[in-house]
Amino acid sequence: MLHTVNKSPFEDRTFETCLKFAQEGSTILLIEDGVYAAAKDTAVAMQVQHALKRVAIFALRPDIDARGMQNRVMDGVRLVDFEGFVDLVTAHRAVQSWF
Amino acid sequence: MKFGILVNEGPYTHAASDTAYQFVKAALAKGHEIYRVFFYHDGVNNGTRLTVPPQDDRNVVKRWSELAALHKLDLVVCIAAAQRRGLMDAAEAKRNGKDADNIAPGFRISGLGQLIEAGIQADRLVVFGG
Numbered sequence: 001m002l003h004t005v006n007k008s009p010f011e012d013r014t015f016e017t018c019l020k021f022a023q024e025g026s027t028i029l030l031i032e033d034g035v036y037a038a039a040k041d042t043a044v045a046m047q048v049q050h051a052l053k054r055v056a057i058f059a060l061r062p063d064i065d066a067r068g069m070q071n072r073v074m075d076g077v078r079l080v081d082f083e084g085f086v087d088l089v090t091a092h093r094a095v096q097s098w099f
Numbered sequence: 100m101k102f103g104i105l106v107n108e109g110p111y112t113h114a115a116s117d118t119a120y121q122f123v124k125a126a127l128a129k130g131h132e133i134y135r136v137f138f139y140h141d142g143v144n145n146g147t148r149l150t151v152p153p154q155d156d157r158n159v160v161k162r163w164s165e166l167a168a169l170h171k172l173d174l175v176v177c178i179a180a181a182q183r184r185g186l187m188d189a190a191e192a193k194r195n196g197k198d199a200d201n202i203a204p205g206f207r208i209s210g211l212g213q214l215i216e217a218g219i220q221a222d223r224l225v226v227f228g229g
Contacts, residue, residue, distance in 0.1 A: 006113070006114075006115065006118070006227075006228065031118055032113060032114040032115070032118060033113070033114075060118075062121070063114075081125075082121045082122055082124070082125035083125050083128070083129060085122055085125065086122065086125050086126045086129055086131065087129075089102070089223050089225055090100050090131075090222075090223070094223070095223055095224070095225050095226070097225070097226035097227065097229075099107075099115075099226075099228060099229040
């Protein structure tokens with residue numbers, strides 16, 4: 001399953017809820033303000049590092065760029081553009097959007 | 100692959116409509132089919148032709164209309180959500196005794212069944228915003 005999260009983990013609990021529900025081997029794509037979860041050295045960084053051991057985490061590059069986070073993305077989080085977003089959707093049987 | 104798209108958020112709110120638009124464009128560019136884009140809740144506001152955004156800003160509504168014309172997209176606005184928010188086509192305006200309609204080119208008003216059908220017919224349903 002592909003999960004998308006579009007809210008910042010600092011304003012909303014959707015990212016945390018998503019992590020709780022995401023099964024091992026699933027994929028999470030951070031979009032819009034959700035990309036703040038991909039930043040290094042934040043209050044949720046440890047949680048993300050821990051999650052990376054069981055799920056794949058991607059962030060949408062245009063949203064990272066729009067927020068000036070190009071040099072702040074933590075290791076292990078992979079970046080995709082919209083083409084990559086489309087590919088992630090086709091590669092998973094279903095998409096769950098958390099908002 | 101066939102995609103169904105659900106947009107739950109109005110234009111210029113956060114970024115859901117923009118993300119949905121860019122996703123649809125990318126999917127079409129990769130040769131996929133967009134079975135339908137369904138606008139629900141505040142998302143129906145993406146379908147009013149009366150928006151006049153600043154000239155140096157993106158025109159969210161016009162962008163959807165143009166993409167629909169170019170790719171024969173089916174842009175469907177939920178009728179119940181539209182009525183609550185004052186979005187109507189000529190027939191709805193007449194039926195409700197209103198003096199004007201405001202639906203943008205390329206959009207049509209229909210029921211929630213169209214979303215269910217998109218969910219059944221499409222290989223993937225992708226939800227944006229809320």
